[in-house]
Each structure stands twice: as structure tokens, then as C-alpha cells.
Amino acid sequence: MKSILNIQYEKFKLKNNLDVVLYQDKTLPIVAVNIWYKVGSANEKPGKTGLAHLFEHMMFQGSQHVPKEMHFRYIQEAGGTLNGSTSIDRTNYYESVPKTALEMVLWLESDRMGFLLPALTQEKLDNQKGVVANERRQNYENQPYGLAWEKLFAALYPADYPYHWPTIGWMEDIQSYTLDDVRNFFETYYSPQNASLVIGGNFELNEAKELVEKYFGEIPNNTVVPELNVEFPELDETKKIIHKDNVQLPRIYLAWISDKLYGPDDAALDILSDVLTGTKNSRIYKSLMFDKQIAQDVSSFQYSAKLNGSFIIMSTPKPGVEIxxxxxxxxxxxxxxxxxxxxxxxxxxxxxxxxxxxxxxxQNLNNLVDQINNYNCYLNEPNSFLYDIERYEKVTKEKVVEVADKYLNKNFVELNVVPK
Amino acid sequence: MIIDRTKKPAEKGELNFSLPEIKRFSLKNGLNVIFVEKKNLPITQLLLFVNGGSKSDPVNKKGLAFLTSMLIDEGAGGLDALALDNEIELLGSILRCSANQDGFSVSMLTLSENFDRSLELFSMVVTGPHFNEGDFEREKKKQLTKIIQLQDDPEYIANTAFRKILFDKTPYQPPVIGFHETVENITVEDVRNFYANTFTVQNSTLIVVGNISQSELHKKLDLQLGGWKTGDGYKIDLPAIKKPERATYFVHKEGAAQSELRIGTISPGRKSPDFYARTIMNSILGGQFSSRINLNLREDKGFTYGAHSSFNFNRKAGSFVVSTGVESEHTEESVREIFKEFDGIKQKVLPEELEFSKSYLIKRYPSMFETYSQVAGNLSMLPLYDLPDNYFNTYIEKLRRVTLENVLDAARNTLRNENIVTVIVGDKKILNGQFSNYPEKIIKLDSAVILSPGSI
Incomplete structure (x- = not known):
């Protein structure tokens, strides 16, 4: 059964250093296009946080040959779906369309990779600053416990460490972006050698190669992307912070600094998380939810990223139970x-x-192609599903204990969200 | 190579897509099965749809269907809750149980190599849940605590208020999770009886999408579910749903960072003949990113992260709603803009809007059948809405036939001025300034009333 995870692909680089991966699967008449730019909120500077995410919005505002609103409209008209997302390490853009519309998608993606700035205006920027401010209100400020994550990470990492601030950015920073900020960001990070393009699904290999060369080949590659050089962070002391929120019940969050994505301890930490809270029989879940019945919920995860990871446990006590x-x-x-x-x-x-x-x-082509791009960007090998699974198969009982001792026996941050 | 980027590349080639072939058969006890053989991956998805749901909750025990769905996998067929979950996890299978207004669904996703045992466990859950006292008390406390937590959620308050006003004095009025007072009334006997009345062969349809042949599946299903008891077909009489009176309601939420808006009214049920015209009307008005309302409130004004509209169908009723969260200081203007868009679509729809929507809805159709659970979910609409088997085959043709006049009629029939309800959940400090010249009376609601049984 595992053989279906051994995917066949072709990989090549254009002269401008754009990395291209082609993965064919003709199950459905659909083709998915997925681009990663290796830039996320970790590449921002204090005072201009959230710029990578704001920039993602600007990429949907049209480019030199694509009028505002038409990027969405063209893809929807073709029966496609599209979106983008920004994480701490990368920004991705993806669309899946009927196979007949592949060329149009490559035209759209290449136009905003190569020709975004001529279409950039103050009006578009002001509009999207408003939209992003409202995104922050809707998904964070107006959500119960919605500000917990940014409080937690701000305490876990020093003020100048790249994972200190939230991807959406601080509200006052969102208001401060200028056209120059956006231009500089584009010129620094949005170039072919900082991107990875994966096309997956129903298409002909030769035709796709020609189209990629046709639309992306002429985009110049003239920037040097600055490297992030940071040391593995340490937490000098255990910290406890209290945040008052409009909530009925308190919630406790515990956070430790842990191993990075695909690091030697990453898979064992994933398994540790599962052993602690992942199922009804997991240790903490069973104790809090079944035996003692003192919590409403409990969960944990190894949130691993390029520079390092964070191991988080969170739980909501039942009414009347103390944190x-x-x-x-x-x-x-x-x-x-x-x-x-x-x-x-x-x-x-x-x-x-x-x-x-x-x-x-x-099952889902968009997810699959995004995972292939993840492997290509982090491991430089698109066909890494088997490698990835083997990471888990190789973990021993002793290894799980070892990583629990190594990471969870250290300083940590405790956040208590309490009712106002 | 110099290329001309000024023109959008044309679409190339033919788009051939054949819908999955739907097969029907029944087990020896009469259980109806809808089956689609799908072989691209070694996976099978099971989905049992049971007619019932919160519309069948007794008035003083709202939340009973919800609690039943929480309890059904907390021990079954001789395995207690922990043993059952342990086995499912060891198989790498995923079991989900849920309730909505019209029914229950119990679903299991499994690898083909673990299908036999997964089906066995699935059947134990469906036909032999324990409903032990101890499990009942634990899950009931969880439900009561969840209800307390939902007080924090402005979207839940807005949705619940909107639903209570639209479906007043009908079984579709309360939230599926129920109210604190009504959940308190539920006993373990209630759950056992509710299960016995609704989870019957006559009242259920099993949907299977998977990498398995029909003959093999039939044999295995007969073995596991063929002995499931038959019972009386379940019946519920739903009162007629009255059109609501036009009104604007305001719910205060201390310190709200945005205002949640719900604006809409009731609509005919899913089988109404103008379903396709309504679908296109909704798509133009607010049903997708490039819709009038989203382009106006988000891409022009920047008041919101997103605004969208939808028809939400129950088996015998429906509603239409525009939902959005907007910047507090632009609340009144946002409400006004949404009503402007209502007026606009009743007056004029452009041919290119009609063509865009048809193209969008028709060409994306193949992608609605991508994952195993998508296919199963689509198939579950057949028993839920009592649709014919050729529904999927005629969908595209029926969309194609919709005319501009049909869309205008759908807009005029849906958006009657005298029946539109507006619900605003936000901080009351915005009321004095921007709403001082508001043309309608604003009815203030207490969130405690919304979150308690009874009319508003």
C-alpha cells in the first residue's frame, strides 16, 4: 500500500533559478498550481510586522496585465478555486482549475511574480490595510481566547527573534505600511530564485514545461535574498503571564521551545503530543476528561517550523475548577x-x-501538491512521503521518553487567560 | 521569446467528466444503501444518514439529538468508550458522529486493508450503543459547559438570534446544542428512547464510497448490518413556516471589536423549482468572492475581511442570509450598503453576470467529487432532501436553462422588503452616533434571552 506514496515527478530549474516540479495524476480533469515564496513573518522587522501577510493580500489586487479584481474573477469563471496563506516561514499561492485553464493560471501567477509593481497604487494599499485590520479584528480580537497565541509567542521568544510576533502583525504596524515598504518587500523576496512552483494533476508534461518556460522564463532574477541568521533560542526563566479576556471560563496554555521541522526530534515530539492528548486514551486527556472530569478540553501539538519548534499544551478547566x-x-x-x-x-x-x-x-489535489512543495522547499526532494512516514516508524518508546525529558523538563511559558 | 501578456490565454481542449455511477441496493433487513465505487486510493468512506435530528427534540428537552450524537460512540457492542476508541485509533480509522436540525450522521473513514474490522466497529456504534449512566453524565456536563462557552462567541449569538426570529415557534427554531435549561432536563432514558425511535432501518440510509466491489460490499454489509432491527418509520409533522416581519434587532456585546451582521429571511425548501435560479442569484449577490456584496464591502470599502450570502436548507424549510463581521464604526453604513445591493439585484442583473455565474458553477462541478467524503456528502443530499437519483446528472443542464428573468424573479421573491430581518451584535456604544438617523426602530435584545428557550 505504501507504494502509492512513492510519487513520480519531474523537477527542473529555469535559467532564472525558479524551481519547478511537475507531478502528473489524471484521476480527475483538474490541475493544481502551487507556488511557495520562501518568505514569511519571520523575515519581517519589529515595527513592520504583518508585512508578509499584507503582501499576500496585495498579490490578489491585480498586476500589470491583470486589472484589479480580475485575478479572482478569471479563475472563478474557469471553474477554479484559489487562495493564498502566510505562515511564519513561507507564503503560498494556489489554485486548482479544470485542466483546460492551465495556461491562464500560469499567465496569472507569472504576471504577479514579474509585473506586480507597475499596478501597485496607494488606493489598493489603503483598501487592503482596512481589510487586514478587519481580518485581525474578526479572527483574533473578536474571538474568545483570540489573542492568546500572540501573548504566548511574544513571551516565549525575545523581542527581536523572528517568531516573536504574530503572522497577522500588530495592529499599529498594520496601519503603518507605506507603498515603499511594499515595494521593497517585493523586490527583496518575490523573485524566481526565492520561489518553488509545483504543478500537479491532469496535464501533459511537455506542454507544461513549455508553458512554464514561456511565462516564467523572462522574469529577471536580480536580487539576493538575505539569510536569517539566528541562534537556537533559550528561555532564561519560566514565565507566567495573565491575560484578561471576555470569556466565561479560564484557559491554561503551556509552551516550551522545541525542535525544528524535520529536525531529529520532531517526529518523536509529534508522537509525544499524541501520547499526551491525541486520543481518548492518551495520558492527559484520559486523566482530565475521563477519570477526574475536571477539564472541558485539552490538546497539545508540536508546532514545528524552519528555525525551531514550540511544544504547546492547552486546557480549559470545567466551571469551578482552578487552573x-x-x-x-x-x-x-x-x-x-x-x-x-x-x-x-x-x-x-x-x-x-x-x-x-x-x-x-x-485525496485532495491541492493538499497533495502543497505537501510536495513543502518537501521540495524544506527537504529539496519532492518525493518525500515515504521518508516522512519512516520518520514516525523509526521512533522508539525510548525516543519519546528522551524528547519529553529533553524539552519539557526545561523553562516554559505559562499563560492564563482569565475572565475579565 | 517576446510574449504578449495583455491577453488572457484561451482555455484549451475538451473537458470530459463523467459523474460517479450511483448504485442502490438494500440489505436483507431492508436498509437502503447508496454506493459509489471509487478506486483511485485504498480508502473506503461509510456514512449513515438518519432522519431525526434536533427538529425531533421535545420542547422541554432541546439538545437531546445533540447529546445522543455525542454519546453514541461512548461505548458500544461490549466495548467501553476507551476500548472502542483504542481499537479505532489502532486501525488508523476516523469515526465521527454529529447531529443537525434534520438528522444524524455517523461516518467512518478507513483504509481498505482495515475495512472489515472498521465496518464491524461502525456497526456496533450504530446498532448497539451502551448509553451507560456514567458516560451520559460526563457527556451531558460537557454539553452544558459548551453552552456556557458559547456565550462568548458573537457569531453564535448572531446566528442563534437570527434563527430564533426566523423560525419562531417551529422545531427549527432552537440551536441544535439546545439551551442550558432544556439540557438540564434530559435523562439517560430520554437518550435511549430517542435513539430507539430514530435509529431504525426504515429511517436510515447508508452511503458507501470506496475501493470495493458491490458484491463484496453487499455481503459484508449484510453480515454486519443486516440484522439491525427494523422499527416504525419515523414521522414528524412540521408546522408551516411563517414569513417574518421586517425588523432590526441589536444585541449588545461588551467590548466587541467588530459588529456581526445577519440580514435575511426565510425561503422555500430545497425542492422548490426555482432552486437553480436562486443559486445563481445568490452567486451574483454574495455567494462567492467576486460577488456584489463582497466586492462592495471588502474590495471597495475595506469594512470587512469578507461578506457572503447563502441559502441554508433544511428538509422542509430554508433561509437566506447575508453574514459578515464589519468594523464597528462602519456598522450602519454596511447595513445600508447590503440593503442597497438587495434593491440593486431586484432591479437589474447583467447578462455577463449571469454568464459568469453559470460558468463558475458549472465548470467547478467536477471538483465537487474529488475526495471520498465529498462524494459521500453529496450523496447524503439525496435522502436528506428527498432528491431523485438523476439529480447530479441534471444539475448542469438545469443551471444552463436559467434566464435573466428567472434570476430577477428569484431575487424579488427572496428579498421582499417587508420580510427582511436584520440582526446586529456589537458594542452598544455605536448605537447613539451612527444609528441616530436609522429609518427603523431598533429592537434591543438581551443575549440571555437569545440563549434561553422560547420566543424572542
């Missing part, structure tokens, strides 16, 4: 994993879930 009761139980369970180890069945349950989730993920 410290929950915290004590969480630490009791962590200690028990470290001292007594985990069972074969706990490990197997977790590995099996990861393995089947990879097979399920092949």
Missing part, C-alpha cells in the same frame, strides 16, 4: 511518561494514525 489543579495534573502525567515510559500500544496507536493520515491526505 492550578489542571496544571498539576498535566505535569504529573508528563513526569509519569518520563519516569515510567510509554507502552508498545501507545506508540503503535500513534504511528498508525500518522501513517493512515498520509494516505487520506492524497
Amino acid at each position: 492550578h489543579t489542571i496544571r498539576e495534573e498535566i505535569f504529573t502525567q508528563i513526569k509519569s511518561v518520563i519516569e515510567d515510559g510509554i507502552t508498545d500500544e501507545e506508540l503503535q496507536r500513534s504511528v498508525n494514525s500518522f501513517k493512515s493520515s498520509y494516505i487520506y491526505s492524497l
